[in-house]
Amino acid sequence: MSTDVEQLRAACERDLGDPADWPGPFGYPDALALCIIDAIYVTGARHLTVEKVIERYRSYRAARGGDADTDGAPELLANVEELGGPLQWAAEIGNRRPTSTAKGAPLRSAALIEVAQALVGLGIRTTSDLRAVAEDDELCARASAAWCAVPGQRSGFTWRYLVLLAQQPGVTADPAVVGYVYRALGAEDCDAVAALLRAVSEDAGWDIAALHHAIWRFESARPEQRGLPSTA
Known part of the structure; x- marks a missing residue:
C-alpha cells in the first residue's frame, strides 16, 4: 500500500466519522428524475426523509409499469401532471415542506417542477445530458443559473449536489473532493484523485461512491455542520 493511500485513508478516518454511519447508497447515474427529487428535498432534512420520498416515487412508477431508475426529467414532469399538479404530488409522493422558512415560500414540489422544466428547456433530459453539460463551462454556467433562479436553490448547493448524484461512481472526482x-496529499489532478479514492476504498473495504460522497458532504458543509447537508 502506497504512502499516499495510507495518508488519505487516515485523513478520511479522522474527518468523515464511522463509515457505517454514512447514509447510502448514493447517486442515480441513470435517473435524472431521482437526482432532481433528492437534490430538491435534501436540504435541512435527514436523508431518511428523502429516501422515503424516493421510495414512494419508485413504488408509484413501478405500480404503473414504469422504472424510476431510468426516468429522466420529462418522466418526472409527466408524473406530476398525472397526479394533478404540485399539491397532489406533494400529498401522494413528496411532502408539504416549503422551499424556505420565508412567509409564502412555495412547496418543494413546486420548485421540483420549475427545475425540471428549466433543465428540459436547456435540452437536459437525462443524466447523460447533465454529465455532458457539467463538462462544458459555458453550458454548465447557463444550467446552473437557471437552476439557482428557482426559489430555495440560490446558494447553488442543490445544483452541485444534483451533478454529484448524476455522476458515475468512481469515474471522476468533484472539485470539492479534489480540494x-x-x-491531504497535494494531489490536484482529477484522474489522479479518482484513482486514489478507488485505491483507498479497495484498501479499506469502503464503497467508492459512499466515500466520494462523504468527502463531498464534509467539504460542502458549513464549518459548524461538518457532515450534514447545507440549507439552500
Missing part, C-alpha cells in the same frame, strides 16, 4: 485530497 480535500489536495490539502
Whole structure:
C-alpha cells in the first residue's frame, strides 16, 4: 500500500466519522428524475426523509409499469401532471415542506417542477445530458443559473449536489473532493484523485461512491455542520 493511500485513508478516518454511519447508497447515474427529487428535498432534512420520498416515487412508477431508475426529467414532469399538479404530488409522493422558512415560500414540489422544466428547456433530459453539460463551462454556467433562479436553490448547493448524484461512481472526482485530497496529499489532478479514492476504498473495504460522497458532504458543509447537508 502506497504512502499516499495510507495518508488519505487516515485523513478520511479522522474527518468523515464511522463509515457505517454514512447514509447510502448514493447517486442515480441513470435517473435524472431521482437526482432532481433528492437534490430538491435534501436540504435541512435527514436523508431518511428523502429516501422515503424516493421510495414512494419508485413504488408509484413501478405500480404503473414504469422504472424510476431510468426516468429522466420529462418522466418526472409527466408524473406530476398525472397526479394533478404540485399539491397532489406533494400529498401522494413528496411532502408539504416549503422551499424556505420565508412567509409564502412555495412547496418543494413546486420548485421540483420549475427545475425540471428549466433543465428540459436547456435540452437536459437525462443524466447523460447533465454529465455532458457539467463538462462544458459555458453550458454548465447557463444550467446552473437557471437552476439557482428557482426559489430555495440560490446558494447553488442543490445544483452541485444534483451533478454529484448524476455522476458515475468512481469515474471522476468533484472539485470539492479534489480540494480535500489536495490539502491531504497535494494531489490536484482529477484522474489522479479518482484513482486514489478507488485505491483507498479497495484498501479499506469502503464503497467508492459512499466515500466520494462523504468527502463531498464534509467539504460542502458549513464549518459548524461538518457532515450534514447545507440549507439552500
